[in-house]
Amino acid sequence: MNELIKTLLNLRSLRAFARDLTMEQLEEAYGKFTTVIEERREEEAKIREEQAEKEAQLAAIAKQITEQGLDVNELISALSSNKPAKTQAKRQPRPAKYKYTDASGQEKTWTGQGRTPAAIQEALNNGQSLEDFAI
Structure with missing residues (x-):
């Protein structure tokens, strides 16, 4: 052109x-x-x-x-x-679905969203199921 x-x-x-x-x-x-x-x-x-x-x-x-x-x-x-203020409602945090113990021995929770925590992924690789960590 x-x-x-x-x-x-x-x-x-x-x-x-x-x-x-x-x-x-x-x-x-x-x-x-x-x-x-x-x-x-x-x-x-x-x-x-x-x-x-x-x-x-x-x-x-x-x-x-x-x-x-x-x-x-x-x-x-x-x-x-006169214009209504446009406010975006903040999303409520998701409740934790899974509880696990990390490598340092601390007990932690995971909502099931995002990347799988290393401790849970290692257990899954070793044959455990995700239901074993359910709260």
Whole structure:
């Protein structure tokens, strides 16, 4: 795509490219380019019109605020306080499912999630079952 852009934007490259095309192909490309350009102009005009309309609405609202004698900071705080605070509920810790004794002799628990503790994994490798450690 980058080569296409370079060819289209460089007059010398475009002339060299056009030598390989027939006049009908060039006229067809010209018509399509004209259509695309007109569509883009219409889209950009519509966007500018919508932006101008939005700015006019904001100006009208600002005028109403000043006519009513409202303080902008109070209005902002009133609008922001209406939104419910999005708080994410903290998940409760999972209860322990398994109890085991580690290599240092301390008794520990495991919820069954995450990596299997080394002491339990060693026992499983030696033929014990996970149910042997159940609480």
